[in-house]
Amino acid sequence: MDITAPILIVTCILLIVLVLLITEKISVDRISVGAMTALIISGILTPNEAVAGFANPAVITVGAMFLISRGLIRTGAVEFISERVLHLSKGKGPLAFIIILLTVGLSSAFINNTPVVVLFVPIVMSLSCEYDTSPSKLLIPVSYTSILAGTCTLIGTSTNIIVSDLSSLYGYGKLGMFELTVVGLPIAIAGVLFLLLFSSRLMPGNTAPVCEIDDREDKRYLAQLLVPSESPLIGQDPIPFFADKFPSLLLIETVRDSRLIDPDDDTTAAIREGDILLVKGSADDLVGILEKKIVTLPHGEEGIHFGPGLENDLIVELIIPPQSSVLRERLLSTSLQGDPDIQIIAIKSRRLHYSEQKIQNVKLRIGDIILVRCPKKKLEQIRTGYDYIIIEDVHHAIIDKSKARWAFIIFAGVVVSASTGLSDIMTSALAGVFLMAMAGCFRLRDAYRSLEPEILLLIVGMIALGSAMEKTGASQLYAESFLSLFKGLGPQVVLSGIILLCSISSQILSNNATAVLLLPIAISTALTLGVDPKPFIVGICFGASACFATPIGYQTNLLVYGPGGYRFSDYLKMGIPMNLIVIVMGSILIPLFWPL
Numbered sequence: 001m002d003i004t005a006p007i008l009i010v011t012c013i014l015l016i017v018l019v020l021l022i023t024e025k026i027s028v029d030r031i032s033v034g035a036m037t038a039l040i041i042s043g044i045l046t047p048n049e050a051v052a053g054f055a056n057p058a059v060i061t062v063g064a065m066f067l068i069s070r071g072l073i074r075t076g077a078v079e080f081i082s083e084r085v086l087h088l089s090k091g092k093g094p095l096a097f098i099i100i101l102l103t104v105g106l107s108s109a110f111i112n113n114t115p116v117v118v119l120f121v122p123i124v125m126s127l128s129c130e131y132d133t134s135p136s137k138l139l140i141p142v143s144y145t146s147i148l149a150g151t152c153t154l155i156g157t158s159t160n161i162i163v164s165d166l167s168s169l170y171g172y173g174k175l176g177m178f179e180l181t182v183v184g185l186p187i188a189i190a191g192v193l194f195l196l197l198f199s200s201r202l203m204p205g206n207t208a209p210v211c212e213i214d215d216r217e218d219k220r221y222l223a224q225l226l227v228p229s230e231s232p233l234i235g236q237d238p239i240p241f242f243a244d245k246f247p248s249l250l251l252i253e254t255v256r257d258s259r260l261i262d263p264d265d266d267t268t269a270a271i272r273e274g275d276i277l278l279v280k281g282s283a284d285d286l287v288g289i290l291e292k293k294i295v296t297l298p299h300g301e302e303g304i305h306f307g308p309g310l311e312n313d314l315i316v317e318l319i320i321p322p323q324s325s326v327l328r329e330r331l332l333s334t335s336l337q338g339d340p341d342i343q344i345i346a347i348k349s350r351r352l353h354y355s356e357q358k359i360q361n362v363k364l365r366i367g368d369i370i371l372v373r374c375p376k377k378k379l380e381q382i383r384t385g386y387d388y389i390i391i392e393d394v395h396h397a398i399i400d401k402s403k404a405r406w407a408f409i410i411f412a413g414v415v416v417s418a419s420t421g422l423s424d425i426m427t428s429a430l431a432g433v434f435l436m437a438m439a440g441c442f443r444l445r446d447a448y449r450s451l452e453p454e455i456l457l458l459i460v461g462m463i464a465l466g467s468a469m470e471k472t473g474a475s476q477l478y479a480e481s482f483l484s485l486f487k488g489l490g491p492q493v494v495l496s497g498i499i500l501l502c503s504i505s506s507q508i509l510s511n512n513a514t515a516v517l518l519l520p521i522a523i524s525t526a527l528t529l530g531v532d533p534k535p536f537i538v539g540i541c542f543g544a545s546a547c548f549a550t551p552i553g554y555q556t557n558l559l560v561y562g563p564g565g566y567r568f569s570d571y572l573k574m575g576i577p578m579n580l581i582v583i584v585m586g587s588i589l590i591p592l593f594w595p596l
Contacts, residue, residue, distance in 0.1 A: 006472040009042050014465060014474075014517075022508045027328060029454045032461025044468045053463035057426040058165035062158040062459065063451050064429035069111040071441035072411060075404040096127055097138060101192055104142050105149035109156045110415065113146035117556040118321050118389060121563055134205040139560035140574055141195040141203075144548055146556050148191045151545045152184035153177060154418070154425060159511045159544050161425065162459060166466075166519050167537045177419030180541060183589045187542070190581050195574070202573045204566070224255075224371065225277045225295035233294055237269045238277060246289050249281035316379070318388035319563060320368045322555045326387050328363050331370065335387075342374045366558040367551075406439040455512065462516035475520040482521065483528055491531045491596040495539050496587040498522050502543025503579050507550045515544040535594040539586060546582040549575030 013035060020031045039045040053059060088099060100120065107116045120142050128135040150157035154164060154177045164175040227233050233241060242249040254261040255276040271277075277295065279286075289295055318336075320327065326334045336342050347362060347370050364370075370388070382388055414432040418425040437444050469475040482501070486494045498518070505514040519540050526533035547554045551561045551571050560566070 003477070004472070006044055007474045007477060010039075010044060010465075010468045010472050010474045013038050013042075014469070017461075017465065018509070021510070021513060027454060028510070029457040032457045035461045036464045039464055039468050044472060045464060049467060049471075050464045051460070052467070053460035056165060056169075056460070056463055057424075058158075058162040058463075059456050059459050061161050061165070061426040061429050063456055064426070064433045065155055065158070065161070066112055066451050067433045067442070068411060068414065068429065068436060069115050071407050071436040072111055075407040075441050096131065097141075098196065100124065100127075100138070101141060101145045101195065104145045105188060105192065108146040108149035109152045110411070111155075113150045113157065114322055114555050114559070117143055117146050117559055121319065121389060121560060125563060134203075136205065136564040136566060136570075137200055137203045139564040140557075140566065140570065141199045143554070143556040143560050144195060144574065144578055145188075145192055147545055147547065147554060148184075148188040151542055152181050152188055154180065155415070155429075156184075157511070157545060158455065158459075159515050160541050162512055163515050163519060163537060163541050163544075164425070166463075166516065167534075170520075170523055170533075172523070172533055172537060174424070175538075175541075177415065177425070180538065182593050183538070183542065183586065186589060187582055187585045190585060191578055194577060194581060198577075199574065202570075204570060224297070225279060225289070226297065227271055227273060227275045227277065228293070228296050229273050231271075231273070231294050233271045234273055235270055238271055239269075242279075242281075246281065246285040248285045249279050249289070252278045252280060254278070316372060316374065316390055317563075318370045318372060318382065318390060319559070320364050320366055320370070321386070321389050321559065322366050324364075324366075324387040326364050327366065331362050331364060334364070336370065336372060339378075341378055342372050344370060344372050347371070366555060367561040367563075369563065403439060403441045407436060407441045410435045410439065410441070455510075458510065459512055459516065462513050466516050466520050469517075470520050476524050478521045478524075480528065483525060491526075491529050492587065492591055494525060494529060495535055495590065495596070496583065498525065498536055499539045499543035499546070499583050499586050502540055503546040503583055506544050506547035506554075507575075511544040511547050511554060514547075515540050518544070531596045532594070535590050535596055538590050538594055542582055542586040542590075546579050548578040 017031055017035050020026060021028065036045075036050045040047055040050045088095075100123070104113075104116055104120055107113075121139065124138045124142060125135050127133070128138065147157075151160065154160050154175050160175065160180060168174045238251050238254075242251065254271070255278065256272065256274075290297070331337070331344065331347055336344055347364075347368060374382075379390060382390060410432050413435075414428045417423050417428040417431070422428075423431070436442060466475075469478070482497070483494070486497055502514055502518055505518065509517075519537065522536040522540050523533045526536045547557070549572055551557045551566070551568065557571065564570075
């Protein structure tokens with residue numbers, strides 16, 4: 001097939017979209033709208049064709065499932081299960097870890113996994129203090145388990161819903177509620193077993209800087225301290241210095257030129273001017289070291305102090321969740337900065353601590369952690385909002401626990417209706433949203449935040465791009481080019497290649513974008529080979545969700561990045577084996593149930 005002008009235009013638009021999605025220079029909703037606009041202006045698609053995705057059942061169904069997930073979370077239905085199963089651990093850390101993964105897996109198989117991980121991040125952080133374990137041993141496994149479980153059912157992840165509706169659009173039928181379970185469940189079991197066996201060996205043992213704060217007299221605060229030019233700390237090892245003069249202070253890490261330095265690293269132990277020390281200690285010692293001007297507080301904050309009269313003030317860490325309205329806002333432009341009761345101390349973002357100069361312009365991203373001082377009375381206000389998660393907090397705002405039973409019943413009705421064929425998944429989901437709203441499981445005005453409009457717009461934009469690829473013949477050209485890599489090899493090898501291609505793409509793109517972009521290519525590849533496209537469609541579901549090797553591949557990976565104190569390499573250690581498990585098992589199992 002010759003490369004025509006329309007194919008060249010679509011390819012250029014596709015490459016620009018990919019670069020923008022990878023670099024995160026602008027938000028995904030703007031990328032999607034820009035792609036649709038470019039396709040209209042170039043004449044590739046008519047205006048009606050470009051916006052047809054807004055009426056796509058996948059978009060409506062995904063949005064409805066976001067609302068249903070919100071209802072289950074906000075009524076306490078999921079939290080109640082979490083508390084019950086954690087009670088079964090009876091104080092045993094390893095058993096608690098197993099129960100957490102099983103609970104996350106069961107929940108994520110039926111509701112959107114992002115709110116499930118949002119719920120369990122503070123639970124894991126709290127348990128890490130209770131059992132004296134590192135949260136970094138647990139948080140990546142929690143994210144991975146939620147991703148694995150999401151592939152087991154049609155509604156477990158929005159990717160499956162999108163692929164199902166697009167499969168119907170291309171004339172190959174929708175996926176059943178539990179059609180993917182025959183492959184998804186064995187893969188999930190193998191993946192969870194791998195996590196249980198190897199996460200303690202492969203994951204770092206980073207200290208949890210903030211543990212749950214109680215009302216004891218020996219309450220310990222977390223603070224960042226800047227070493228000024230005249231400080232007597234310069235040139236000294238801070239650990240013996242603190243032990244001698246301020247015994248309650250524990251040095252967690254040193255920040256030097258945006259690099260994190262482990263306090264046990266003897267080669268960099270000597271303090272330098274401008275170092276930022278992340279410490280935890282009593283109010284008395286923090287006040288003492290500040291009053292003696294040995295250290296100051298960074299970021300230009302004035303008037304932050306500890307000690308008598310501040311017994312109701314806490315130092316807390318706030319995570320930025322995916323549905324936060326402050327994403328991509330400047331930290332110092334948020335309501336936190338303007339609130340007279342809250343003082344921003346620091347921000348941690350993907351292993352970087354920002355200097356006083358940089359913090360003026362830093363824009364917030366998913367998983368960023370903001371360190372603030374605030375009165376206890378403010379915690380409830382923060383909990384009931386959508387913009388921040390309190391790391392050490394395990395008590396989440398519940399609108400009305402008496403509605404939890406109705407939330408369960410309505411959700412069960414959605415699953416039964418969709419799985420038995422009584423109605424399609426979109427109708428079932430919309431009915432579930434209506435019934436939950438009427439039953440008071442959530443208030444629609446508050447629940448709209450959980451719709452995650454960026455994801456919905458991403459789906460719409462990628463559907464338009466997929467239509468353009470199909471209309472111009474670009475997808476056929478891509479399929480032929482891809483087939484040339486497997487010339488002379490059988491369909492099962494090509495299927496493995498499709499799953500591998502999806503998995504690689506999902507490490508840098510969202511899994512939804514990967515699925516929408518590659519599905520037409522997979523179908524064209526199957527037709528060119530003369531085999532049934534259905535195994536390739538199913539392969540897209542599993543390959544697009546195999547996004548374990550980078551933190552940017554999936555929202556839950558980003559969400560645990562900051563709290564776990566992870567490095568990019570930590571995702572490679574666990575993620576590459578997890579990707580291989582999905583690719584190998586998917587390549588073997590899919591042809592058994594959907595013959596080529």
